[in-house]
Amino acid sequence: MKNNLLFDSLKTIAHKRKSIRHFKTEKIPREDVEKIMEIAKTSPYAGGRKDWEIILVDDLNTINILKDIIKKKIELVYTGAKNEFRQMLDDYAKYFYSFETAPLLMIPVYKPRGGLVHAFESDPYGAIKLDEEGIIKSIACVAMMTILAAESLGYNTCFVHGACIASDEIVSHLNIKKNKKIGAIIPVGYAQEAL
């Protein structure tokens, strides 16, 4: 049934949201984290699978380590870049750890391989690829639900996908199962600058 009240609430959240990359140190109460997780759990997911989770990081030391892990990986990856692109890439790379001042990181973690990988010897028609693309889009849905939930509570956020450049290293540092990947890093907090 048509409900303008719901639409107006969503509209307010949608227009208020913008990517924030510098945060105040103020901590996020646990009850708000639980509320955000409750909404994230309602996210659609390809194949009805729910084999994902959100890892929480609110320890400043760990947040710094994650930043360093990403910076190190960027250096390694960019050694292969052409000289004339180096400055442009370096300028862009700071967006890969634009969560560094946040009091809380919410990290959607997923299993990148779907069940179809067992059904075929090879993938000439792209069935496995389609399955895996569905999983990537699904974890992006989880990230977006997380963002909208946090924004609805008055927090600011950003969808930091660049951090995935060091997905394996981050998974290893956080002691997450090796067959998992991070879908994004979502910093949650209050914007440093008045918006």
Ligand SMILES: Cc1cc2nc3c(=O)[nH]c(=O)nc-3n(C[C@H](O)[C@H](O)[C@H](O)COP(=O)(O)O)c2cc1C
């Ligand atoms: C899939 C995806 C990946 C993104 N990756 C990053 C990122 O790595 N770092 C970052 O600072 N912002 C990232 N963003 C945020 C975009 O830069 C931002 O949404 C865009 O500039 C529009 O600005 P707005 O979010 O304020 O409307 C990402 C957004 C999306 C949807």
